[in-house]
Amino acid sequence: MNRMLTLPTTVPALLADAHGLDPVAGGWAPQHAVATADGYTYVVSTVWRPWRGTGDPADPAHAELNFRFITRFFPDGTPLTTAVFGGPRPDGTPSAIIPDGSGDTLAVLPDGTVALALRPGSTHVFSADLSQVLATWPMPWGFEERKARTGDPFAASIAVTPSGRLLCTTSEYGLKWADATLNVVAVSDPVTALAPGSKPALRAIASLHPTTDSQTDADQHPHVVFGDAPVWRDNRPWPTLTDLLTDFTGSSGTFYGYRDCQMTRPSALGDDLFVVPVFGRTFRSGSRGQEFSFALLDDQGVLRGRLEGLHRHDDSPFTGLDFIVVADPHRGRAYHLNRYGLFAWTADGRLRSRISTADRPFTALKNFELMECTPAGEILLLHRKQRLLLRVPVPQDLEALPAAVEAALKAYGTGRLALKKQYAPVNWGWQDTSGQVVHL
Template identity: 85%
Template sequence: MATPDGDTYVVSTVWRPWRGGGDPGDPAHAGLNFRFLTRYAPDGTPVVTAVFGGPRPDGTPSAIIPDGSGDTLAVLPDGTIALAVRPGGTHVFSADLSQVLATWPMPWGFEEEKARKGDPFAASIAVTPSGRLLCTTSEYGLKWAGATPNIVAVSDPVTALAPGSKPILRAIASLHADTDRQTDVDRHPHVVFGGAPVWRDNRPSPALTDLLTALTGTSDSLYGYRDCTMTRPSALGDDLFVVPVFGRTFRSGSRGQEFSFALLDDQGTLRGRLEGLHRHDDSPFTGLDFTVVADSHRGRAYHLNRYGLFAWTADGQLRARMSSAVKPYTALKNFELLECTPVGEILLLHRKQRLLLRVPVPRDLDTLPAAVETALKAYGSGRLALKKRYAPVNWGWLDTSGQVVHL
């Protein structure tokens, strides 16, 4: 996630299970689970890294115990940083990462699920140009165990997400409507529909699964949208959003399975979807690349998977396609899509080398392929310069210039 000033925030995880055969308290054998939230200057220099999740060096507990996976970051209108973690925990950091300003955890696990403990906010957060929060929230009591992201909701730009202030989220879409297992403890007062908490039948209807089934002409079958999931929605503007929805995945492979990048307005009306992708030839199921990012200031959307990079205008029309099957775009297979910055750059992450690549997007999307080609050609020389500067060891890029804060 990037700021308008060019600073970039990146969250990462270092995880290791306990190595059997030794003392679990021995650092050489103990399991660990740390999150690292790093702020980089515009030139890529690390400024500060906040470490949390595992115990502090003196053994005291961390201020935040991560409650799941699938971290998403958002720069809030006041400059603070929101970290949303599935299934629904949210944590707010100061811009300099020195403090945890507020936390709304949603613990997960068997005992927590039974007790419905925690005070959740959102499973993902994006910010519109006027400062509204576009969120997904999770629900218990669906046909799967645990909490599942199921509601798309928006806030008013007036109430900030800050200590002692949790905005009301107005539900605009429900992915699934199978909620017969919900009980009274599954009502969350901050997520409302029609002035009352979202719960059981009090939710946007028809469900998004039904709307997409009708739009695409597919049956509600094993290979349709019956058991679909969604990833983080992105804002194409203040009142238009793109919601990635994917059909069920199979162990034997899911290439050719149904998927849609649905276009929703802020009243929950389905305005269509991002067009132009082939269900098999452009399938995001190869590699499970389900991310769509949007430039809310320019009304553009982008998607990258193993078959290419794609760009759309806000009306859902495909304006650029760069196939990874042909040169000079074959290197796109090595990257995953992270975000679109406020100044219109696409952020790509190399899957193995873990380096960020910024791709400036031109005003005219017809010239985007040339800009991507230039960026990919510059990646090799840029990486070589970084190797000379940081002297990586075992693919670890070492830098001692930034401050480290144990939260």
């Protein structure tokens, strides 16, 4: 099949009609996208709508909405199947999954099944054709649920290494914040699959924050271990990632340091080398110039450096809060996109390409969000407003990346025009009438 560069992120017309989704008001948005080695693409989207106090709240066209759907696309961009979950089925029975949480991330597992990980730690596994929910591990919410040990979480994000190891983040309660905090980076053994009845142990390699005095017995998760015991209180990797980066960057004692820092999902640069985005506190007055690092960790938790070449102010990801780094573990490359540029590194952390969004014809990159790197070595970009995915084929020589991006942006314009003729979208709402809809 032809692998199209520009793909629509569609919502099934039946779903839009049944719930009275208004393309002008919005209310649905793609969150993450991944691709398989043979070119199929999966996109997870959220649908939300508060009850506005008018109309019958029991009427599907006016009712409060909060559900998700995952769409599988052919390599040519045609929607194949959409799995809908989180809200009641059309017959009124409850969904097989109540997707509490946020930060939706997809991963194609080694056996071809699809995992959806949500913050703070719920994980759900679907069949490759999206017809079934194969397994679900919910994260307990609230003090009473945690105390009663309800739920059985797995991870808040999942990435897959070439050998099939799972690179994950997990959240912890009982830090100095009231909610669960993304705090642990961990890896699995490739022998144990994430599948029905099989949840691999995760070996912690890094912990972001050390303040765990408020943790109770209920805050232990037996599948996340350090040494021979669950990660809990002082039993965790040490020094913390915060301390390692503070020492590495020499930011100790500075106002713009790593105190109260956060991290986003890590990506695999190989089987034993990972990149973890860590960024300092954000401020209402603006955070441009604040400390951040895309840290390079090996599978033993040793800090091997960071992705170099970014200026703390001129290349700051704080302007648009764009902290995602994606990696190609088969070719040893990493990519980052923010409001100031698109950047590419080799696995040794050296910056090999910087494409400034201030230069034509690359100003359009400001409108895109970095989603993922495909097994074919492409970068997946999502247009924030137009809800279109752009595949950017990456050349062997990263110094030729600007020419490849320029060609992809031109192809995006041509592809968008063709899709507008095909779908006739209203307010960039791409409604699909051909794909199968499955209510899980």
